[in-house]
Amino acid sequence: MHDPQQLRLAIRNGEWTSPTINAMPGYVLCNLVVVPRAYALDFCIYCQRNPKPCPVIEILDPGDPEPKYAAPGADVRTDLPRYNVYRDGTLAEQVTDIRQYWHDECMAFLIGSGITFDAASARAGAPRPANVPVVTTAMQTAPAGPFRGPVAATMRVFTPAQAIIATQLTARFYFNHGAPIHIGDPALIGADLAHPLAGQPITQIPDGLLPVFWACGVTPQLAAEAARLPLMITHTPGHGFVTDLLADRLCLP
C-alpha cells in the first residue's frame, strides 16, 4: 500500500481486513463515533469540554458519510475494516460495513488517536513499548447532556529521558491527545493496570522506569455507552479510519 486512498479502497473491496493501527505511518489515524443527530449537540459539547480525550478532527454533516476535510472521496460506512455496533449502550454486532445501519440522521465524528504520535515519538528516541494497556482512571470527564464518565488512558513505560522526550513530542499533537495527563504513581489517578480494558495487565513497574499516561479515545466511547444511545457505531479497536492528513502537518496549529 502506497497511500491512504489505496488502503481505503482495499478495505472497501474487502481485500484488507486486518487492523489499520500501523498500516500507514505518517498519516493521521482516527477513531470513529457515529451517533444519532438528536444526540449530536450534546456530544459536540462533551468533546469540546474534554479536548484531551476527545480531540475532534472532523464532524461530518448529518447523513453525509464523506469526510470532506480529512479524506475527500472516502466513505466512513465502508472504509474501515471493522465496526462495533452498540444498541442501548451494549455491543450488539461487529460488522465490516455499516451501510445497512446508515440513515439521514446519522452523524459521524472523527476523533484523533494516540497512535498517530507514536511514530513521531519513536523517531525522536521514545519508541512505543510492546504493551500499551488502556485503563480506566478515577479522573472524571466534564459531563454534557447524557455524556459523562471516567477518563480512559493509555499507559507507556519509559525511562525518565524517554518520558521527557515523549512529553515534549506529544505536546505538539493537540489533535492526538496532546501531552500526558499523568507521570508516575498509577494510584494517584486511580489507574487500574492489573485490569486493563485492552492490552496486557501490568503488576509491577520495573525499577528506574516511569509509567506515563495519555488520555485515550476510548473515553468518548465509554461515555456514549453509558448514555445508552439507541444506536451508536464506532471503529473496532485497532481498526481506525486512515485519513489523508499528514501527522506532521496536523500538529501545526
Add this chain to the structure above:
Amino acid sequence: MHDPQQLRLAIRNGEWTSPTINAMPGYVLCNLVVVPRAYALDFCIYCQRNPKPCPVIEILDPGDPEPKYAAPGADVRTDLPRYNVYRDGTLAEQVTDIRQYWHDECMAFLIGSGITFDAASARAGAPRPANVPVVTTAMQTAPAGPFRGPVAATMRVFTPAQAIIATQLTARFYFNHGAPIHIGDPALIGADLAHPLAGQPITQIPDGLLPVFWACGVTPQLAAEAARLPLMITHTPGHGFVTDLLADRLCLP
C-alpha cells in the same frame, strides 16, 4: 483591579464601562457569541471546521449563563461591559446587560481572541503595533448549515525578525487563532487594508517591514450575521469577556 473576579464584579456593578482589551494581561480574553439553541449544532460544526478563526474555549449549557470552566461564578449576561444585539443579522442595539434578552434556549460560546497572545508576543520581542486593522479576505471558511463567509483577519506590521518571533510565539496559542494565516503581500489573500472593518486604513507598507495576518474572531460574527439568525448577541469589539484562565497555561495542550 487585581484579578479577573474583581474586574468582572466592577463591570457587573456598572463601575467599569470601558474596553477590557488591555484590562487584565495574562488572563485569557474571550469573544462572546450567543445563538438560539436551534442553531447551536450548526454553529458548533462551523467552529470545529474553522478552528483558526473560531477556537472554542467553552460552550455553556443551554440557558446557563455561568462559564463553569473559564470563570466559575461569572455571568455572561452581566459581566461584559458592552454587548451588540443583532436581529435577523442586523445590529439592533448596544446594551450593557443582556438579562432582558436571555431565555432557556440561549446558548453562549466563548471564543479565543488574538488579544491574548499580544502580551506574550511583546515579552518575546514582537510588540503589538499601535494600529491592528481587522480586514476581510478572499479566503472562505468551511461552511456548516447556514454559517459561511470570508475569513476575517487582523494585520500586524513587523520587521522580518519580529515576524519570525511572532509566528513561533502565536503557534503555541492554539485557542487564540494560532500561527499566522499569511505573511507578505496582502493581495495574495485579497486583504483590503484600505477599508478595514476596524482600526486605521493602511495604504502602504513601509519598506523592510512585513504585514502578518492572523485569523480573527470577527469571522464567526460575520457568519452569524450572514445567517440572519433571529437573535444573536456578541460582545462589542474591544469589550470581551475576561476569564480566570491563565494565558500561559491554556496554550499547553
